[in-house]
Amino acid sequence: MDFTDVSLTALRVFRAVAEQGTFTAAAGTLGYTQSAVSRQIATIERVAGAALLERHREGVKLTAAGHLVLRRATAVLDQIDATARELSGLPAHTATVRVGWFPSAGAALLPKAIAALRQSHPGITVQSREGSTPALARALRAGSVDLALLASEPPFRPPDTESPALIMRTLTERSLCVAVPATHPLARGDYIDVADLHGQQWIAGPNTSDDRLMGVWPGLDERPEIAHTARDWLAKLQLVAAGCGLTTIPAVLAPAALPSVRVLPVRGGPQEQRRLLLAHLPSPLSEAAARTAEALRTAAIGLDVPQ
Numbered sequence: 001m002d003f004t005d006v007s008l009t010a011l012r013v014f015r016a017v018a019e020q021g022t023f024t025a026a027a028g029t030l031g032y033t034q035s036a037v038s039r040q041i042a043t044i045e046r047v048a049g050a051a052l053l054e055r056h057r058e059g060v061k062l063t064a065a066g067h068l069v070l071r072r073a074t075a076v077l078d079q080i081d082a083t084a085r086e087l088s089g090l091p092a093h094t095a096t097v098r099v100g101w102f103p104s105a106g107a108a109l110l111p112k113a114i115a116a117l118r119q120s121h122p123g124i125t126v127q128s129r130e131g132s133t134p135a136l137a138r139a140l141r142a143g144s145v146d147l148a149l150l151a152s153e154p155p156f157r158p159p160d161t162e163s164p165a166l167i168m169r170t171l172t173e174r175s176l177c178v179a180v181p182a183t184h185p186l187a188r189g190d191y192i193d194v195a196d197l198h199g200q201q202w203i204a205g206p207n208t209s210d211d212r213l214m215g216v217w218p219g220l221d222e223r224p225e226i227a228h229t230a231r232d233w234l235a236k237l238q239l240v241a242a243g244c245g246l247t248t249i250p251a252v253l254a255p256a257a258l259p260s261v262r263v264l265p266v267r268g269g270p271q272e273q274r275r276l277l278l279a280h281l282p283s284p285l286s287e288a289a290a291r292t293a294e295a296l297r298t299a300a301i302g303l304d305v306p307q
Contacts, residue, residue, distance in 0.1 A: 003047050008080065011073040013040035014052065018070050019142035020135070021059040044069070062162075074143030095288035099128045099296075100136040100145040103233055104253040105276060109149065109171075112299040117292060124288045133159050140166060140281055146289045149296070151250070152275040159279070168279045171300035174251035176272035177263045178217060179236075181243045187262040194268035201227040201245035203236050215247040218272055237261055250274050252303060276300065 016026040017037065027034045045052050052066035062070060085096070101110050106128070114126050131139065136148040137159040150159055150168070158165060178197070180186045186196055197217050204215035204226050215236060216224045227245040230236050233256070236247045241260040251274070254263040266272070278296055285293065 003049075006044055006047050008077070010040045010044040011077055013037055014044050015070065015073055015077065015142050015144070017041060017053065017060060018062055018066070019138045019144050021138055023060070070142060078143060095123060095286070096125045096127055097147065097286075097289050097292040098145045099126055099292065100131050100139050100148040101128060102133055102136065102149060102151045103130055104151070104250045105149040106130055107233060107253050107256040108303060109252060109276070109296065109299050112302065113292070113295040116299065117295045120295070121288075121291055124291060126292060137162075137166065137279070140279060146280065146285070147293055147296070148279045150277040150279050152277055154273060156275060164282050166279045167282050168277045169297070170275050171278050171297060172252055172276045172303065173273055174276075175265055176218075176274050177249050177251050177254065177265055179240045179247050179249045179257060179261050179263050181240055182260045182262050183243065184246075184262075186246075186264070189264070191265045191267050194266050197246070197266070198222060199225075201225050203228045203230060203239045203245045203247040205229065205231050205236075217248055217266065219269060250276075252276055255303065 013026065013030065013032070016030050017023060020026040020029055023034050023037050023041070026032075027037045030037070041053065048065060048069060050065040051063055052069055053060040054063055099110065110128060114128075117124050117126060129139075129145065133150045133152070136145065136150060139145045140148050141160075141162060149171075152159070158168070160166070178186075178192055180192070186192050194217070197220060199222075202216045202224050204224075206214075206229060216226070228239050230239065233249075233253060237249075237256070237258055239245065240247055241258045249257070249263055251263075257263050278293060280289070280293070
């Protein structure tokens, strides 16, 4: 058995592992058991005659041979998927662009861009998926998305250290803000002094891998009081509206805030800047992907975000 006999299933499993970063996450995405994923990876490595993945405690990393196989597997799987779409009866002029986005971008920017594309280029269909910035960087390299909206914060490092480097363009750079109930004393002014954030109750997201509490103002010199934990941005804003606490909010998400919530900048202390990036692989974009990228850039320019 040589590599020409490798199955499409094995290629899909390999791409999922490369994208998700762990066997466990890939199994969950595919609906397989972890042992089934392990068997498929063992098979594809056996026929490749080389290790395709480096196994580490925190996950997997592609070897040089793994990068080669991933590039070829992505091309094959994309062609198979395109054939399936054509056989299903989609018009020949229809083009699909896959966009990955981190949560706050999906609330304000992505819907505007999709709505504009429907008017200007109805033949382009956008398929989108939510994910964290590290997961979306892996998805780009795995060929699972064509474009990705990524979040970045100081010191604004690249989302990964893989080669070649991703092409990234800054769409917006805004200060991190705080969402407060409209009835809260802090809502009376046009900004919040950082000293007034001491002793407040916070609505935070689940701990991330680096133990940052998303939703709590960074750098507070006290142990924050976490009143509620929520992953979803809408849930956080609903809790703020109900007077349950404060939460940090990227300025790009401010247009999605409820009328009973005020989104205010913070003064004093280090500036907490946040960038919204549009990323893709260094290879040339298809015409549809390029038009989608332009729609995203235009939508970013048009965002009416308070400074």
